[in-house]
Amino acid sequence: xxxxxxxxxxxxxxxxxxxxxxxxxxxxxxxxxxxxxxxxxxxxxxxxxxxxxxxxxxxxxxxxxxxxxxxxxxxxxxxxxxxxxxxxxxxxxxxxxxxxxxxxxxxxxxxxxxxxxxxxxxxxxxxxxxxxxxxxxxxxxxxxxxxxxxxxxxxxxxxxxxxxxxxxxxxxxxxxxxxxxxxxxxxxxxxxxxxxxxxxxxxxxxxxxxxxxxxxxxxxxxxxxxxxxxxxxxxxxxxxxxxxxxxxxxxxxxxxxxxxxxxxxxxxxxxxxxxxxxxxxxxxxxxxxxxxxx
Amino acid sequence: xxxxxxxxxxxxxxxxxxxxxxxxxxxxxxxxxxxxxxxxxxxxxxxxxxxxxxxxxxxxxxxxxxxxxxxxxxxxxxxxxxxxxxxxxxxxxxxxxxxxxxxxxxxxxxxxxxxxxxxxxxxxxxxxxxxxxxxxxxxxxxxxxxxxxxxxxxxxxxxxxxxxxxxxxxxxxxxxxxxxxxxxxxxxxxxxxxxxxxxxxxxxxxxxxxxxxxxxxxxxxxxxxxxxxxxxxxxxxxxxxxxxxxxxxxxxxxxxxxxxxxxxxxxxxxxxxxxxxxxxxxxxxxxxxxxxxxxxxxxxxxxxxxxxxxxxxxxxxxx
Numbered sequence: 001x002x003x004x005x006x007x008x009x010x011x012x013x014x015x016x017x018x019x020x021x022x023x024x025x026x027x028x029x030x031x032x033x034x035x036x037x038x039x040x041x042x043x044x045x046x047x048x049x050x051x052x053x054x055x056x057x058x059x060x061x062x063x064x065x066x067x068x069x070x071x072x073x074x075x076x077x078x079x080x081x082x083x084x085x086x087x088x089x090x091x092x093x094x095x096x097x098x099x100x101x102x103x104x105x106x107x108x109x110x111x112x113x114x115x116x117x118x119x120x121x122x123x124x125x126x127x128x129x130x131x132x133x134x135x136x137x138x139x140x141x142x143x144x145x146x147x148x149x150x151x152x153x154x155x156x157x158x159x160x161x162x163x164x165x166x167x168x169x170x171x172x173x174x175x176x177x178x179x180x181x182x183x184x185x186x187x188x189x190x191x192x193x194x195x196x197x198x199x200x201x202x203x204x205x206x207x208x209x210x211x212x213x214x215x216x217x218x219x220x221x222x223x224x225x226x227x228x229x230x231x232x233x234x235x236x237x238x239x240x241x242x243x244x245x246x247x248x249x250x251x252x253x254x255x256x257x258x259x260x261x262x263x264x265x266x267x268x269x270x271x272x273x274x275x276x277x278x279x280x281x282x283x284x285x286x287x288x289x290x291x292x293x294x
Numbered sequence: 295x296x297x298x299x300x301x302x303x304x305x306x307x308x309x310x311x312x313x314x315x316x317x318x319x320x321x322x323x324x325x326x327x328x329x330x331x332x333x334x335x336x337x338x339x340x341x342x343x344x345x346x347x348x349x350x351x352x353x354x355x356x357x358x359x360x361x362x363x364x365x366x367x368x369x370x371x372x373x374x375x376x377x378x379x380x381x382x383x384x385x386x387x388x389x390x391x392x393x394x395x396x397x398x399x400x401x402x403x404x405x406x407x408x409x410x411x412x413x414x415x416x417x418x419x420x421x422x423x424x425x426x427x428x429x430x431x432x433x434x435x436x437x438x439x440x441x442x443x444x445x446x447x448x449x450x451x452x453x454x455x456x457x458x459x460x461x462x463x464x465x466x467x468x469x470x471x472x473x474x475x476x477x478x479x480x481x482x483x484x485x486x487x488x489x490x491x492x493x494x495x496x497x498x499x500x501x502x503x504x505x506x507x508x509x510x511x512x513x514x515x516x517x518x519x520x521x522x523x524x525x526x527x528x529x530x531x532x533x534x535x536x537x538x539x540x541x542x543x544x545x546x547x548x549x550x551x552x553x554x555x556x557x558x559x560x561x562x563x564x565x566x567x568x569x570x571x572x573x574x575x576x577x578x579x580x581x582x583x584x585x586x587x588x589x590x591x592x593x594x595x596x597x598x599x600x601x602x603x604x605x606x607x608x609x610x611x612x613x
Contacts, residue, residue: 094491095497096493116497120496130364132543133487134544134548135545146481146485146498147496161480190543
């Protein structure tokens with residue numbers, strides 16, 4: 001855990017905490033393209049870097065003045081009360097929700113470029129998915145390869161999924177194997193249990209092979225065995241150079257698993273080690289902040 | 295230059311007509327194998343054109359219908375179908391292709407819906423209801439000024455028996471374009487309908503897909519105008535997909551069943567309307583609805599299967 005000290009130095013640029021500010025403004029780090037799979041030099045760009053980002057829902061502010069730099073290759077938990085803007089933050093990072101202010105960088109490149117380069121993977125909350133949708137487990141996981149298929153040359157990129165190249169199908173098999181869902185490949189996605197559904201979406205992200213994994217409550221409504229498996233796979237992915245950013249309400253798990261905790265309530269309320277951020281004091285400050293303003 | 299464009303247009307039109315005539319001839323050979331009573335109405339040229347139109351409309355609506363049902367766009371389909379009316383009227387007045395006018399007014403109305411939603415406190419369904427009825431009312435007013443009530447009736451309820459070759463060529467082309475677009479952007483549309491956030495995360499523009507799908511919907515509605523008319527086209531956009539969704543949980547099969555339902559209701563409806571001398575649009579929709587009822591009864595989750603299961607497991611009943 002000695003790396004935490006170094007980590008804290010590069011990721012404590014927050015508005016509301018009095019944590020020590022980083023040596024050298026991370027905002028001035030020269031932008032570097034990082035392409036999926038390519039290893040980055042030590043101390044390279046941040047996994048995500050936000051400057052003055054905010055978001056509204058029909059005129060009501062959900063997030064305001066978010067300045068956040070998170071290191072690469074860490075397991076990061078986003079913690080905060082319901083409606084604090086955690087999911088909104090993930091939506092901003094996937095580009096589905098547009099921020100009209102501030103800037104977002106992922107792995108040192110612009111958000112749009114990062115999305116096109118398949119640097120961002122996303123695992124949705126259970127409630128966001130229409131489970132009656134007529135897709136099999138295999139179809140869903142193959143969806144993780146569409147971003148790569150789009151970058152191919154020629155007519156192939158436009159053809160329906162069954163015409164995708166062999167490499168894509170192999171990636172899907174490997175991903176399903178990694179989460180132990182191979183035997184369910186032909187099942188309709190709606191016929192699975194909560195834990196199995198989460199594992200399928202995890203497999204989709206593994207098949208996509210992004211640099212940054214965004215997970216919205218991956219452990220909610222999941223049985224013990226699936227939870228252990230999901231955490232194991234995430235840990236492993238983290239060890240292989242991916243950054244895990246996970247929204248969770250499960251504080252014991254966050255304490256146990258995360259390298260870094262970000263407290264959120266309409267803005268960043270603090271960034272630090274689980275020990276610091278999940279102390280009663282810090283949680284009290286975060287959860288009892290009123291409205292959108294400090 | 296104008297001469298060149300006219301020549302080009304004429305060339306394209308002639309080749310489309312040739313393709314349609316070849317397909318019609320092929321179809322007539324197949325119909326020749328049917329009993330004389332069934333085949334007889336199709337010896338008329340206008341019935342052959344009506345049959346071709348019905349086949350195109352049934353296929354295109356069948357495919358799009360799956361997306362409408364899965365994306366829960368039934369109300370949006372209803373809104374766009376009504377909103378094309380002023381465009382149809384104005385295009386007729388200006389002498390430009392109907393499809394252009396219809397698409398423009400459909401697109402303008404959907405933008406208007408978005409505008410009302412963003413700038414007032416009115417909810418989405420009310421915004422849709424507000425905008426499409428306004429557009430529809432405008433269309434009714436314009437048509438009542440420029441054409442007879444028979445024309446209005448034809449646009450509203452369709453007149454598949456009165457389809458002429460240029461109309462069939464338009465329907466055929468628009469339908470072909472719609473099918474090609476669905477084929478090439480199948481992955482994008484499915485991903486957008488299933489999980490828009492993931493679609494966005496891998497770099498797709500959800501706005502572009504949203505409007506692309508809306509464009510396709512408008513194109514489909516325009517292809518169906520002559521067959522079932524503005525009011526009933528939404529049935530062709532809901533019934534096939536809804537019927538198919540009862541019978542399968544596999545998307546390609548769902549599209550295939552949906553197309554089968556669309557084509558069957560369009561052709562059987564056309565035949566029945568000729569034989570019984572009743573309105574074609576209404577008959578087509580009613581046949582589709584009957585297919586839906588049958589599917590609902592025999593579906594895996596339907597009452598017939600569960601009744602059979604109960605009967606089989608009930609004690610005292612010999613196997």
